[in-house]
Amino acid sequence: MTKKNLQNTSSVHTELLISVMDYCLHGTIVIDENYRVIFWNQWMEKYTEIKSITAVDEQLFTLFPHLMGKRIQWAIDDALNRGNSAALSQTLNNAPLPLHSGMNKNEAVKQAIFIKPIGIQGENRFCVIQVQDVTSSLRREKLLRDTANKAEDAKIAAEKLTEVKTEFISTVSHELRTPLTSILGSLGLLCGGAVGNLSAQVSSLINLAHRNSQNLLALINDLLDIDKIESGKMDFVFANMKVTPFLEESILRNSGFASKHNIQFNITPAQDDVDVCADGNRLMQVMSNLLSNAAKFSPKGGAVEISTTLTNNKVRISISDHGLGIAEDFQPHLFEKFTQVDSSNTRQVNGSGLGLSITKAIIEQHDGNIGFNTTLGEGSTFYFELPVITTNADIRKACN
Amino acid sequence: MTTALIVDDSRVSRMMIRAIISDAKPDWNIIEAESGDDALSAIDNETPDVMILDYNMPGMNGLTLGEKLKDKFPGGKISLLTANIQDSTQKKAAELGIAFVGKPITDEKIRGIIQASEI
Amino acid sequence: METFGDLQKDLLAEAFNLGMGRAAASLSEMVHEEVLLSAPEIVFMNKADAAKELGRQSSGDVSGVSQDFSGSFGGEAMLLFPIEKSLELVRLLLQDTVPLENLTEFEEEALNEIGNIILNAGLSSLADLFKQEIQTELPSFRQGSCEDLLQVNTNTPSDNESVLLLRVDFKLEKNAVDGYVLFLLDIQSTEALIDNINIYLKSINVL
Numbered sequence: 001m002t003k004k005n006l007q008n009t010s011s012v013h014t015e016l017l018i019s020v021m022d023y024c025l026h027g028t029i030v031i032d033e034n035y036r037v038i039f040w041n042q043w044m045e046k047y048t049e050i051k052s053i054t055a056v057d058e059q060l061f062t063l064f065p066h067l068m069g070k071r072i073q074w075a076i077d078d079a080l081n082r083g084n085s086a087a088l089s090q091t092l093n094n095a096p097l098p099l100h101s102g103m104n105k106n107e108a109v110k111q112a113i114f115i116k117p118i119g120i121q122g123e124n125r126f127c128v129i130q131v132q133d134v135t136s137s138l139r140r141e142k143l144l145r146d147t148a149n150k151a152e153d154a155k156i157a158a159e160k161l162t163e164v165k166t167e168f169i170s171t172v173s174h175e176l177r178t179p180l181t182s183i184l185g186s187l188g189l190l191c192g193g194a195v196g197n198l199s200a201q202v203s204s205l206i207n208l209a210h211r212n213s214q215n216l217l218a219l220i221n222d223l224l225d226i227d228k229i230e231s232g233k234m235d236f237v238f239a240n241m242k243v244t245p246f247l248e249e250s251i252l253r254n255s256g257f258a259s260k261h262n263i264q265f266n267i268t269p270a271q272d273d274v275d276v277c278a279d280g281n282r283l284m285q286v287m288s289n290l291l292s293n294a295a296k297f298s299p300k301g302g303a304v305e306i307s308t309t310l311t312n313n314k315v316r317i318s319i320s321d322h323g324l325g326i327a328e329d330f331q332p333h334l335f336e337k338f339t340q341v342d343s344s345n346t347r348q349v350n351g352s353g354l355g356l357s358i359t360k361a362i363i364e365q366h367d368g369n370i371g372f373n374t375t376l377g378e379g380s381t382f383y384f385e386l387p388v389i390t391t392n393a394d395i396r397k398a399c400n
Numbered sequence: 401m402t403t404a405l406i407v408d409d410s411r412v413s414r415m416m417i418r419a420i421i422s423d424a425k426p427d428w429n430i431i432e433a434e435s436g437d438d439a440l441s442a443i444d445n446e447t448p449d450v451m452i453l454d455y456n457m458p459g460m461n462g463l464t465l466g467e468k469l470k471d472k473f474p475g476g477k478i479s480l481l482t483a484n485i486q487d488s489t490q491k492k493a494a495e496l497g498i499a500f501v502g503k504p505i506t507d508e509k510i511r512g513i514i515q516a517s518e519i
Numbered sequence: 520m521e522t523f524g525d526l527q528k529d530l531l532a533e534a535f536n537l538g539m540g541r542a543a544a545s546l547s548e549m550v551h552e553e554v555l556l557s558a559p560e561i562v563f564m565n566k567a568d569a570a571k572e573l574g575r576q577s578s579g580d581v582s583g584v585s586q587d588f589s590g591s592f593g594g595e596a597m598l599l600f601p602i603e604k605s606l607e608l609v610r611l612l613l614q615d616t617v618p619l620e621n622l623t624e625f626e627e628e629a630l631n632e633i634g635n636i637i638l639n640a641g642l643s644s645l646a647d648l649f650k651q652e653i654q655t656e657l658p659s660f661r662q663g664s665c666e667d668l669l670q671v672n673t674n675t676p677s678d679n680e681s682v683l684l685l686r687v688d689f690k691l692e693k694n695a696v697d698g699y700v701l702f703l704l705d706i707q708s709t710e711a712l713i714d715n716i717n718i719y720l721k722s723i724n725v726l
Binding site: 410411412415419436456458482483484485486488503504516 | 544549723
């Protein structure tokens with residue numbers, strides 16, 4: 001290769017490299033140690049509206065006087081004098097170069113700037129400044145932050161609403177219970193003949209009022225229980241107790257339901273009685289709920305079976321009726337609040353729709369579980385299982 | 401005889417300051433301490449005329465020490481020699497009437513402190 | 520490493536604290552708030568020990584900034600924090616309260632710049648002290664386990680590379696955040712650094 005050829009090749013290379021830098025998707029400025037601009041690419045021309053021909057040979061701080069004494073100058077000095085590279089973030093520097101894109105002339109382009117020293121042949125010091133337009137990624141991030149903030153706000157609002165609702169229910173229930181108790185007392189006295197015999201017409205009206213007041217009180221008591229469960233304020237007094245006498249007692253106490261619905265409670269006692277650790281009053285509430293449900297949904301003259309089985313250190317108490325069974329689409333919602341089978345056949349059945357969710361919560365507080373099996377047209381079995389106490393250590397562990 | 405007190409937790413720094421002072425003023429009495437408490441006990445029977453204090457030290461910082469020394473020796477010249485070059489530190493030093501000198505330690509800076517003490 | 524005694528350590532600590540003072544002044548000017556930065560501890564150890572030490576101080580992964588440097592001695596410089604500390608530091612500096620669990624792209628970029636300022640200042644203070652030049656490359660954001668970031672090879676433990684480990688304390692208003700600055704040096708660079716320190720100590724008649 002002749003000398004002339006070599007020169008040509010090298011100048012072609014140089015031209016090629018300059019074109020590459022010119023078309024680069026970032027802004028590129030090269031300055032010498034006197035801050036004199038020696039290269040200014042097309043990107044810079046476009047974003048600053050300063051032509052390369054104007055910028056080259058001009059001092060950087062003549063083009064942008066406001067950059068003097070700012071972080072960008074320290075970084076340039078640090079590169080030229082000490083050989084350090086620097087990264088200037090948008091966040092900490094907020095668009096130091098006055099750049100504008102075609103899209104929005106009024107808004108400064110957000111930028112990330114990289115400053116690197118370059119030395120050619122040891123002595124000569126240069127500094128290359130590269131600029132990235134980060135406006136769109138900043139916009140994306142702002143969207144992300146706004147979404148996160150909104151989600152947080154919505155969460156707080158929802159929590160607040162639940163709190164207010166719970167407090168409202170609790171207050172209203174308490175305020176209703178006091179006058180209702182005295183209404184019930186008065187109606188009871190009237191029904192019992194405390195003020196003398198009543199005419200058949202008056203008596204039937206008073207009885208209607210008395211029955212409905214009792215239902216209302218039950219509903220309020222259920223609401224208060226749900227409130228206690230949800231706020232974690234339901235107290236339990238656990239003690240060791242035998243299952244069979246407890247079941248017998250529960251049948252006795254709920255015999256009113258049996259006679260009202262004209263059905264029978266039949267108990268099949270377990271062969272060996274076992275101990276459980278339970279709050280007797282709360283567990284009685286569970287039995288009352290399950291027995292009254294079974295009675296309500298049984299055909300007149302039918303029977304409800306109560307049985308006990310033992311499996312894997314657990315005792316299962318089952319209450320089976322021979323009613324209509326539970327429709328499939330309703331089954332998943334059975335233990336939810338305010339749910340009740342609402343078909344024309346059962347419209348006359350009373351209840352708050354809270355009983356089963358309270359029952360479930362009580363059983364769970366006993367480390368137990370609750371469930372049911374049902375066949376349409378044949379009937380349903382509700383059962384709950386409780387851990388069996390076998391040793392003294394178990395008693396202490398479970399009851400403490 | 402003039403007495404100089406040098407307080408700095410860095411031994412190298414104390415040695416450098418001592419070397420520069422001894423070179424300029426061979427007859428000065430020089431006391432070194434590596435902390436504020438150390439300094440206060442070292443000057444029990446002395447009356448330092450020139451005090452050079454580092455700012456960042458374990459325990460008491462240079463400004464707290466400077467305040468105490470100012471009360472004890474109202475005639476002494478105190479300089480705070482520190483790597484903490486922020487305006488807020490300079491301002492605090494000025495409020496206490498303490499001269500502020502930015503590190504690194506150089507011959508000129510220490511000679512400047514010596515000259516200022518002779519005015 | 521017998522030649523790296525208390526006197527050598529003292530000189531390095533002084534130099535770094537000078538750098539930290541300069542970095543703090545820059546950061547303070549940028550965030551318009553007083554920033555205190557100091558390097559109260561400095562140790563030389565091998566890479567595996569350094570990774571262990573960092574792992575002990577941060578229960579999980581670490582994040583931070585890495586920067587290569589070259590000159591009379593060269594290697595990799597890093598500023599590392601336990602991940603939750605880097606979130607805390609960036610959000611303190613930016614006075615940001617957005618409840619995101621990770622650093623966002625722009626927070627990473629900001630941490631990069633903070634690391635860049637601190638590492639450049641630290642390296643410059645050494646270069647100034649030894650009247651030599653140390654060139655630094657652009658910073659990059661790193662996140663991962665201490666072993667990964669320090670590239671510790673557990674199969675073939677080697678003492679060829681040593682780490683100069685500095686604990687750095689940031690104080691902003693009433694908040695304090697601890698982090699680490701590491702300089703990963705190969706054996707030649709370690710020797711060159713110690714030679715430079717000893718030459719300097721001799722020049723001021725301390726050795």
